[in-house]
Amino acid sequence: MPLDYKIAERTLANGLRVIVSEDHSVPNVTVNLWVNVGSRHEVEGRTGFAHLFEHLMFQGSRNVAPGEHFSALMAAGGRLNATTWFDRTNYFETVPRGAMDLALWMEADRHGRLLDAVNQENLDNQRDVVKEEKRQRYDNMPYGNALIDIYAAIFPKGHPYHHATIGSMADLDAASVQDVHDFFRSHYGPNNTVLALVGDLTPDEGFAAAERYFGPLPATAGARREPVESLAPLPAPVRDEHIEDVPSDHLYIAFRLPLDDTPEFFASSLAMDVIGGLTTSRLCRRLVRREQSATSVSAHAMGFVDGISLGFMMIDVADGFSADAVESAVCDELVRFAEQGPTEIEMESAMAQTERSWLSSLASQEERADHICHFATLQGDSGYINTYLDRLAEVTPALVQQAAARWLRPKSRAVVAYLKQDGDTQ
Amino acid sequence: MTPQESVLERPEVSAPEPWSFPDAQRSGLANGLGVVSYDIPGQYVISVCLAVPMPLECEPRDREGIATIMARTLDEGTALHTAEEFAELLERKGIALGAGVSDAGLVVNLDVSKRHLSEALDLLSQAVREPVFPANEVSRHIKSRLAEIDQERAVPGQRAAIEFIATYFDADERGSRPSAGTKSTVSAITPQDLVAFHAVNVVPAGATVVIAGDLSDLDVVSEIEQALGSWNGVAAEVVEARESARAPDATRVVFLDRPGSVQTEFYVGCPGPDHFVDGGWAPYQVLGFVVGGSPNARVDAVLREDKGFTYGIRSGFRPRRRGGMFLTSGSVRADSTVEALGLLLDILDKAREGFTEEETQAGVDFIGRTAPGRYATADTVAEEAAGLSLEGLTTEFTTANLLALADVDAAALAAAYDRYVNGEWTVVIVGDASLYAEGVRGLDRGEVTVLPA
Numbered sequence: 014m015p016l017d018y019k020i021a022e023r024t025l026a027n028g029l030r031v032i033v034s035e036d037h038s039v040p041n042v043t044v045n046l047w048v049n050v051g052s053r054h055e056v057e058g059r060t061g062f063a064h065l066f067e068h069l070m071f072q073g074s075r076n077v078a079p080g081e082h083f084s085a086l087m088a089a090g091g092r093l094n095a096t097t098w099f100d101r102t103n104y105f106e107t108v109p110r111g112a113m114d115l116a117l118w119m120e121a122d123r124h125g126r127l128l129d130a131v132n133q134e135n136l137d138n139q140r141d142v143v144k145e146e147k148r149q150r151y152d153n154m155p156y157g158n159a160l161i162d163i164y165a166a167i168f169p170k171g172h173p174y175h176h177a178t179i180g181s182m183a184d185l186d187a188a189s190v191q192d193v194h195d196f197f198r199s200h201y202g203p204n205n206t207v208l209a210l211v212g213d214l215t216p217d218e219g220f221a222a223a224e225r226y227f228g229p230l231p232a233t234a235g236a237r238r239e240p241v242e243s244l245a246p247l248p249a250p251v252r253d254e255h256i257e258d259v260p261s262d263h264l265y266i267a268f269r270l271p272l273d274d275t276p277e278f279f280a281s282s283l284a285m286d287v288i289g290g291l292t293t294s295r296l297c298r299r300l301v302r303r304e305q306s307a308t309s310v311s312a313h314a315m316g317f318v319d320g321i322s323l324g325f326m327m328i329d330v331a332d333g334f335s336a337d338a339v340e341s342a343v344c345d346e347l348v349r350f351a352e353q354g355p356t357e358i359e360m361e362s363a364m365a366q367t368e369r370s371w372l373s374s375l376a377s378q379e380e381r382a383d384h385i386c387h388f389a390t391l392q393g394d395s396g397y398i399n400t401y402l403d404r405l406a407e408v409t410p411a412l413v414q415q416a417a418a419r420w421l422r423p424k425s426r427a428v429v430a431y432l433k434q435d436g437d438t439q
Numbered sequence: 440m441t442p443q444e445s446v447l448e449r450p451e452v453s454a455p456e457p458w459s460f461p462d463a464q465r466s467g468l469a470n471g472l473g474v475v476s477y478d479i480p481g482q483y484v485i486s487v488c489l490a491v492p493m494p495l496e497c498e499p500r501d502r503e504g505i506a507t508i509m510a511r512t513l514d515e516g517t518a519l520h521t522a523e524e525f526a527e528l529l530e531r532k533g534i535a536l537g538a539g540v541s542d543a544g545l546v547v548n549l550d551v552s553k554r555h556l557s558e559a560l561d562l563l564s565q566a567v568r569e570p571v572f573p574a575n576e577v578s579r580h581i582k583s584r585l586a587e588i589d590q591e592r593a594v595p596g597q598r599a600a601i602e603f604i605a606t607y608f609d610a611d612e613r614g615s616r617p618s619a620g621t622k623s624t625v626s627a628i629t630p631q632d633l634v635a636f637h638a639v640n641v642v643p644a645g646a647t648v649v650i651a652g653d654l655s656d657l658d659v660v661s662e663i664e665q666a667l668g669s670w671n672g673v674a675a676e677v678v679e680a681r682e683s684a685r686a687p688d689a690t691r692v693v694f695l696d697r698p699g700s701v702q703t704e705f706y707v708g709c710p711g712p713d714h715f716v717d718g719g720w721a722p723y724q725v726l727g728f729v730v731g732g733s734p735n736a737r738v739d740a741v742l743r744e745d746k747g748f749t750y751g752i753r754s755g756f757r758p759r760r761r762g763g764m765f766l767t768s769g770s771v772r773a774d775s776t777v778e779a780l781g782l783l784l785d786i787l788d789k790a791r792e793g794f795t796e797e798e799t800q801a802g803v804d805f806i807g808r809t810a811p812g813r814y815a816t817a818d819t820v821a822e823e824a825a826g827l828s829l830e831g832l833t834t835e836f837t838t839a840n841l842l843a844l845a846d847v848d849a850a851a852l853a854a855a856y857d858r859y860v861n862g863e864w865t866v867v868i869v870g871d872a873s874l875y876a877e878g879v880r881g882l883d884r885g886e887v888t889v890l891p892a
Binding site: 036038039040041071075076079080083084087088089090091092107109110111112114115118122126137138139140141142143144145146148149150152153154155213225226229259260261291292293298301302305308309329331332358361362364365366367368369370372373375376377378379 | 446447449450451452453454455456457458479480481482483484522523526527529530531532533534535550551552579582583585586587589590592593594595700701702733734735740743744745746747748749750770771772800801804805807808809811812813815816817818
């Protein structure tokens with residue numbers, strides 16, 4: 014289905030790319046900024062720093078008091094946050110139209126004049142907050158570190174994706190105020206940022222507002238390095254086993270995948286859906302419905318830009334079944350799929366579910382703005398939201414099979430297993 | 440050196456544009472099913488929510504969880520299709536179909552792109568009217584629920600929530616036990632039980648179907664009539680809504696021992712109102728924001744932004760069909776357990792002294808001015824309407840409540856808070872009791888019982 018969300022783009026003299034998508038359905042504007050820096054840019058000994066830095070962006074800047082970014086914008090009817098990921102960091106708020114200028118003024122202040130407000134006290138406080146985030150999400154949760162283990166197992170030491178965005182406690186402890194200054198000067202600035210304004214405004218209004226608040230900022234960010242060299246699929250299986258106090262055995266079976274935004278990535282992503290992602294996937298039919306050796310199966314493809322992407326399946330092994338037997342059934346299905354490719358119905362299903370979830374994700378201004386910035390920042394194309402489905406539709410069953418045959422072979426898997434302590438399996 | 444650029448004056452915020460909740464079109468079918476539609480241009484994925492009133496009190500005591508198992512097996516085999524066939528029919532059209540239960544009823548959700556709406560409604564109808572509950576699928580979902588119970592016990596936040604309702608509500612109340620049932624009650628459920636439970640409870644009379652999205656060029660009522668017009672059944676016995684009783688010994692501290700925990704989970708609560716409260720619901724929404732709704736709210740201003748003990752703790756009033764609760768939950772660094780709990784309870788108690796006009800206005804504006812964005816998509820509108828229908832309300836309530844915000848001032852907040860919060864807290868803690876239970880006793884915040892997690 015052809016999509017026609019309005020997209021207008023302009024680049025300011027300081028390098029800030031500004032994209033405006035006019036949509037008057039609600040009297041709001043979403044302000045969304047992507048900075049092309051993520052945990053992949055972190056250096057050894059400073060893992061977790063991009064994310065800790067993101068927290069400091071809420072602790073005030075030259076003209077904004079600590080915490081005021083939240084309090085002032087929420088009191089104006091804003092919903093806001095920020096996130097950090099391997100490839101990028103994003104900052105966003107959705108505000109009533111009448112608060113857009115305030116939002117842009119505050120964003121420009123922290124994206125251009127942060128360092129005046131950074132001090133040991135707010136670094137120490139947010140370091141503590143981030144450590145509690147890590148404990149809450151990872152360390153105090155059953156299976157909480159499984160994804161971290163996957164990254165470490167499947168990407169070589171020193172690779173940008175070998176360590177998780179949350180980082181390590183030791184590295185968080187080591188972060189200094191000087192690191193904050195260095196990081197800001199290396200990575201932040203209009204020349205390494207994309208700004209999307211989506212909602213109740215015209216392109217001219219959006220460009221004028223962006224120029225007014227961001228135009229005075231100098232192009233401070235350093236040049237981006239080239240992407241690291243591409244990786245091939247794992248040449249031989251890797252295994253990382255944990256015997257822990259967990260309620261059931263979980264298997265995480267991961268694969269390297271092709272670079273994001275390529276026909277090969279789309280094809281491998283559709284293959285993951287058909288093998289383990291759909292409710293009619295091959296693994297769901299066999300393990301969950303028929304053999305009932307698993308209580309759930311899911312599959313995910315994460316597109317990355319630095320030489321490689323990641324796909325993984327999560328299998329919750331049913332009580333009384335052996336994780337080894339389940340893993341070997343998965344390997345059978347991988348081999349079969351690589352030989353057969355998808356059926357017509359499987360292709361239709363994977364495409365249809367991808368289409369519906371894509372359209373759902375474009376339904377809100379917030380997510381639409383985030384998609385726009387995503388593709389403009391990492392793939393260069395600000396109009397991607399309108400063309401993605403057409404590009405996906407060009408992927409053939411043969412390409413899906415070829416992608417699976419190259420990337421989703423049992424020999425190329427990394428398995429992270431969390432197994433119950435008492436070992437009461439057969 | 441670059442000269443320092445001049446900085447513009449901080450911009451003023453101008454008044455928000457007028458906005459109102461999307462207009463509803465209401466009608467009904469001869470079988471008693473209410474039909475509500477919201478035309479929201481530009482929403483290309485249509486959301487449908489079918490809400491069937493079904494208070495959990497109608498579950499047999501020895502089969503609790505049957506409503507949940509029923510919700511999960513509605514599409515696992517119907518009169519016309521096996522479970523696998525049905526799943527394939529859904530996925531080939533990109534249809535997302537799900538169902539769940541709350542204390543007030545069953546909600547079946549459907550998301551589908553506009554061009555497949557008719558097929559999707561037909562499949563929804565088959566799942567709701569003609570499920571057959573095949574033995575193999577039922578036993579699979581029971582096993583899956585049993586595994587889920589083990590998972591819930593292992594996750595500190597969920598473990599705390601389960602213990603909280605058991606401590607807070609009187610043991611005779613359905614609300615004291617997990618909505619989705621316990622191991623013994625779920626294990627006892629048979630396909631015959633499901634057939635009988637479905638026949639009595641899943642009927643069109645009193646139910647409401649909500650459809651939201653870009654409805655241009657669609658005859659919604661005729662689509663619904665086609666799909667659900669032949670649905671019939673004898674109207675279920677109406678269970679009069681009443682407030683669940685609190686346990687006589689609810690004001691106490693239960694510490695669940697989870698040795699080696701690097702964080703401690705808190706779950707703190709006391710009674711709160713339902714949506715029908717005298718003086719209106721609006722002050723309670725604002726209170727949730729002011730007390731524990733943001734990093735700068737009273738709780739996190741201290742525990743997160745000052746002390747660095749937590750990633751975030753949230754408070755809010757949680758209405759039930761009748762009555763409700765004021766809940767605060769979140770986790771803190773293990774070695775801050777005692778200090779953090781003392782600070783948290785002090786903050787919650789001290790709020791009875793009142794709120795400033797500034798924080799009141801910030802809360803009023805946050806709730807009111809975020810509404811256009813919070814209700815901008817088809818799924819949020821449909822879910823709001825479906826949820827309210829189970830309480831006998833419509834989205835006129837949402838609109839009236841937003842208008843009522845204009846009258847919420849600091850005095851109204853103080854009165855609303857004081858009406859429910861009297862320091863009689865039910866506190867559940869999940870953490871390392873060997874290290875911190877004595878310290879918690881020392882806070883003198885009520886009797887402390889230590890139990891295994």
